[in-house]
Amino acid sequence: MRPRNRAFESFSKTVEASELRRPNTMNQLTTFAVCLFVTLSGWVQVGTSRASEKPNIVVFLTDDQGYGDLGCYGSDSLETPNIDRLCKQGMKFTDFYVHQRCSPTRMALMTGSHAHRVGCTKVIYNKDRIGIHANEVTMPELLKTAGYTTGIVGKWHLGEWDAFNPTRHGFDFFYGFMIDLDQGTGIYQNMKRVESIRRKTDGKHSPKLLDAAIGFIKENKERPFFLYYASPLPHTPWIPNERFKGTSRRGTYGDVIREIDWQVGELMTVLDEQGVAENTLFIFASDNGPVLGMNGGDAGPFRDGKWTDFEGGIRVPCIMRWPGMIEPDSTTSQITGIVDLLPTFCSIAGVDSPGDRVIDGRNILPYMKGEKVTKPIHETFIVPGSVIRHGRWKLLVRDLKPGGKSGREGKRPAASAGSLFNLQIDPGETRDVSADYPDVVLDLRHRMDAAVRELKANSRPIGRLPDVPAPAKKNNADSLPQTRLK
Numbered sequence: 001m002r003p004r005n006r007a008f009e010s011f012s013k014t015v016e017a018s019e020l021r022r023p024n025t026m027n028q029l030t031t032f033a034v035c036l037f038v039t040l041s042g043w044v045q046v047g048t049s050r051a052s053e054k055p056n057i058v059v060f061l062t063d064d065q066g067y068g069d070l071g072c073y074g075s076d077s078l079e080t081p082n083i084d085r086l087c088k089q090g091m092k093f094t095d096f097y098v099h100q101r102c103s104p105t106r107m108a109l110m111t112g113s114h115a116h117r118v119g120c121t122k123v124i125y126n127k128d129r130i131g132i133h134a135n136e137v138t139m140p141e142l143l144k145t146a147g148y149t150t151g152i153v154g155k156w157h158l159g160e161w162d163a164f165n166p167t168r169h170g171f172d173f174f175y176g177f178m179i180d181l182d183q184g185t186g187i188y189q190n191m192k193r194v195e196s197i198r199r200k201t202d203g204k205h206s207p208k209l210l211d212a213a214i215g216f217i218k219e220n221k222e223r224p225f226f227l228y229y230a231s232p233l234p235h236t237p238w239i240p241n242e243r244f245k246g247t248s249r250r251g252t253y254g255d256v257i258r259e260i261d262w263q264v265g266e267l268m269t270v271l272d273e274q275g276v277a278e279n280t281l282f283i284f285a286s287d288n289g290p291v292l293g294m295n296g297g298d299a300g301p302f303r304d305g306k307w308t309d310f311e312g313g314i315r316v317p318c319i320m321r322w323p324g325m326i327e328p329d330s331t332t333s334q335i336t337g338i339v340d341l342l343p344t345f346c347s348i349a350g351v352d353s354p355g356d357r358v359i360d361g362r363n364i365l366p367y368m369k370g371e372k373v374t375k376p377i378h379e380t381f382i383v384p385g386s387v388i389r390h391g392r393w394k395l396l397v398r399d400l401k402p403g404g405k406s407g408r409e410g411k412r413p414a415a416s417a418g419s420l421f422n423l424q425i426d427p428g429e430t431r432d433v434s435a436d437y438p439d440v441v442l443d444l445r446h447r448m449d450a451a452v453r454e455l456k457a458n459s460r461p462i463g464r465l466p467d468v469p470a471p472a473k474k475n476n477a478d479s480l481p482q483t484r485l486k
């Protein structure tokens with residue numbers, strides 16, 4: 001695909017040049033990139049305009065939205081006109097993987113690494129004295145080195161203590177929720193708790209979050225910015241904003257989905273109005289599969305949902321719009337995932353991914369640009385010790401239970417360790433074909449074993465606060481001592 005205008009052409013070539021460079025040769029790179037551009041295009045003014053040409057990046061991440069919970073992903077009962085429009089203007093990812101729960105996916109997003117590699121294998125609650133480690137090099141920290149202003153609006157969920165506050169991990173601006181409790185949480189602005197609230201998912205907060213995001217965009221439209229809009233919706237409990245109550249054909253859950261769609265539309269509008277939409281990469285994705293069994297989310301063609309490593313739990317919708325760089329109304333079915341966003345953003349911004357640690361993600365810009373890729377960037381996606389997807393095959397190496405607690409599980413029974421599914425013809429993981437393909441089973445087992453060995457050898461710890469005596473029972477999030485990470 002050819003970029004539409006010269007500004008994008010210059011950026012594209014700069015990115016391509018950046019992929020050729022060696023570490024620690026930034027000055028050489030810059031010289032090389034500019035020379036390459038001048039040579040190829042003859043446009044000599046690029047040296048003065050490069051910084052402003054770096055695209056803005058918006059990541060809109062929803063909370064527990066299923067693969068089938070969007071019109072553009074096949075829902076015939078949920079109306080999502082704004083997200084569908086975003087999809088029409090950009091690329092739909094059909095095989096985009098996350099982790100099965102909130103905190104691990106968010107950790108993977110921030111670090112570019114599988115959550116297991118960085119010690120985050122569970123949801124982090126406010127009683128937990130853990131969170132993102134100070135030594136992690138985060139996505140916003142990297143973007144800041146490239147001149148980006150960074151903001152997060154919504155749910156952080158990577159540690160509930162001051163030491164883990166997003167403004168201590170690369171964000172210039174934070175407005176939203178540190179903790180995930182459905183009751184008795186608060187809204188923070190940077191380090192300060194500015195409002196006590198009962199439920200973070202209450203739709204009455206949506207306009208506040210939106211205002212914060214719109215304010216951030218307006219304030220930073222003249223410079224490259226990164227906005228991470230981590231919507232607390234459609235996580236339970238579902239309490240839609242007044243204006244969306246009763247507006248859908250899918251009950252309260254559908255109303256909340258309409259509310260999400262409205263937020264996406266408002267952000268699209270402000271990007272247009274501020275004149276930055278053309279130079280903004282806008283990504284929409286969900287953090288894990290849907291909660292099932294409550295007249296709520298829909299995993300589309302996939303089995304089960306949240307809390308499982310069936311496809312319904314770990315494969316989510318993902319849309320990317322980037323005018324001039326991503327072909328409108330395009331689709332990729334390559335294996336990709338939330339871990340890929342960090343190295344991809346690094347490539348876009350012209351900075352190196354961290355070289356002193358293992359980063360599981362890869363730069364997927366070639367897919368986004370519609371380039372012919374002869375060898376897949378990822379042939380495999382794994383959840384260590386649980387499932388491995390390789391090409392069309394998926395092997396379970398442990399028993400998988402239905403998702404969640406009583407009343408939340410999917411309708412189908414659990415599957416046994418050793419089950420093999422051909423996702424190409426059986427995306428719903430309904431037929432175990434391990435007996436027909438013993439060689440495939442063996443190959444995937446070996447791949448999983450090797451991946452787990454490598455991961456154990458190159459894992460990194462989660463951040464931990466020093467031990468303190470357990471708080472008295474009457475204490476709550478307001479009165480817990482706030483301690484710095486040592």
Ligand SMILES: [Ca+2]
Nearest residue numbers: 063064102287
């Ligand atoms: Ca979630």
